[in-house]
Amino acid sequence: MSKEKIKISEALYDIMPSDYQDLVKSATYGKEDRGWKDIGSSKELIEQHSLCAGCPESMAFRYILASLPNPEDTVMVGSTGCTSLVFPMVAVHNIHSLFGNQNAIASGLKRALSVRFPGRTKDVVVLAGDGATVDIGLDMTLQAWFRQEKFTTICFDNELYANTGGQESGLMQKGFVAKMAPVGKLFDKVRLPEIARESGCHYVVNCTVSKPSLIEKVIRNAVHIAREIGPTYLQLYTPCILEIGKNSMEGLQEMRDSEKPTERFAYKEYVSEPAKQLLAELAAKDKEKKAAAKQLASQEA
């Protein structure tokens, strides 16, 4: 669907709920330089959510949705978990997959979109939790990367199965005791970013969602690289404040503490050579565009 299609029939405009009217009037569909700074001044692509108060996942959702470069032509694929409670309130096409097979669905979807809409940019973004990405869906995750499927995989890593009460996940840190894992994790956190790199991902980032500008940058990079070159992977720390015994106001601090240089979510980035070249080209184009706009503005003045 292109943004030209997002129009309400005039004869029935007045009966449309206000959130839909706002989406048409002031959402940033089609805006080239959309980003997290639009939050507050335009309609967000998330209406309301049912996550817990202070949940860092809600911050992540807001930053990601504000940063997608092409939301009107993007399809997100989700999986069971806290994220699936949010998708019904998201104004971007999305598919809820069976638990774990999100990357398989995204593979087929991306290929079908390329056939159905040749010559038109259609982005596919997978967004799933650590259970779906690393435990139950690891096979589908890896196979998609091996096949060099051109879409972005985002893992919301909260280091356990949060909405079923706190069971151990592969991304849980060693020794951590959760409500439903009283013995404590016996082995190390799975090193999925390294596995992603070795499996053929062209852009891999491991970080928290404490900095909106950083999330904007990595989302844009990941989507652009996936569109042109091959698979990309983002592992974002979105701690479950309930399951780690924190209060609503402590999510941000938890992320800041976990991104210190020696901690497990210290910023790590891998960019393949072709991806580096693409990013350089995009940066050069961006610079040219800004210079042209500046020149035009000075001429008009």
Add this chain to the structure above:
Amino acid sequence: MSQYRVLPGPEHFLPPAAASMGIQLPNPGEAHINGVIVSEDKAYEEAAKQFLMAKVPTIFPGPLVLWAWNEKAAKKATAVRHLYNTLKECVQPGQTPMLIPMPDYRPKYPKINPEVEINPNHPNLTIWHNKIDCCMFIGVHCHQANLSLKIIRGGTSCYTIAMCAQAGHEDAMLSFRDASVEKIMKLAEWVKKLKGTVQPRLTSAKSGASN
């Protein structure tokens, strides 16, 4: 021929799909009332009667007419508005026609606002809240309309009409097929024609939906 009849509910928690009970869809130029194939003209008359009898006759326009995908969709939206305006002009005091949109099919969680919208995954909420006793679906994709019509038949006593752009709906109590601007306008004409000839059921036990 099936003995089963598609009647206002509440049928029960999981009403059978009318198709599984032997109800067939009408051929072009026909419609069905309660699962019995009739001529289109008879269906216009019955649909207009049901609208004029109801305490809260309601039109539920779906995404195919609410959003201006193309010129045809915008024209249908204008026709829907005309039908609603006609209905408002033709009802008697005490009857309150409504026009409630179904903007999309997301299973909105945790809740919808039943005063301003209807959701196909729990249409009964809007029907109960507004005490709707007769409704018409138009511009709703068939698979979502089927789901909603079954839920409505299962949990409410609302009379359902489907103005379907495809082959019609077995699960509605009355269904047109091949909906077009002309057909919507023709229904509006029938409502006008029967104005004052139908007694509204304002105080009967049937008024309002069961919950």
